[in-house]
Amino acid sequence: MTFVNVGTLGAVPGKRDELVAHLTARSDELADAGCLSYEVGVNDEQPDTVYVAEIWTSAAAHRDSLQLPGVQASIAAARPLLSGEMGGFRFDVVGSPLRD
Amino acid sequence: MTFVNVGTLGAVPGKRDELVAHLTARSDELADAGCLSYEVGVNDEQPDTVYVAEIWTSAAAHRDSLQLPGVQASIAAARPLLSGEMGGFRFDVVGSPLRD
Structure with missing residues (x-):
């Protein structure tokens, strides 16, 4: 079951921007681990916060990804x-209302 | 700028499940308004909560969508x-780390 x-x-x-650069560094490892989408962003109303929204093939894929050497x-x-x-x-x- | x-x-x-059914009813209007992704879900640790994660072409597209007759x-x-x-x-x- 897809997991967010x-x-x-x-x-x-x-x-903040250094953290953003870090989080957006290209990683094919994430896709290989089952990451379908990984959006990183900012909101100028909260200038010391970085936001992420990730979609994974499953909760297990997300959990297991945290043990990958590159992710660690x-x-x-x-x-x-x-x-x-x-x-x-x-x-x-x-x-999703965008698909049947 | 893409907006989440x-x-x-x-x-x-x-x-909860009635609200989920409502939020997942097929809507081509959303895609036409600039909605790129609209995931709806649940978490059994919070049984009376529905979660949404939306990606839009821009903050303005999201804001304007709230005025569409179907959305209203x-x-x-x-x-x-x-x-x-x-x-x-x-x-x-x-x-995103998934793209250059």
């Missing part, structure tokens, strides 16, 4: 840019 | 199913 994970990542002040290395490298504030939610997709 | 809107909609207890009618019809609790966030997409 959306989140907010607090950045150390002044480090990426998380470790991003850690100094994070304030520690995090939010978001996740859900199992049951449909 | 994600949200949680509290349902009146027992009405849909919002009015869903209102009795809503508890009034809402959450979520929105952002401008700046990139």
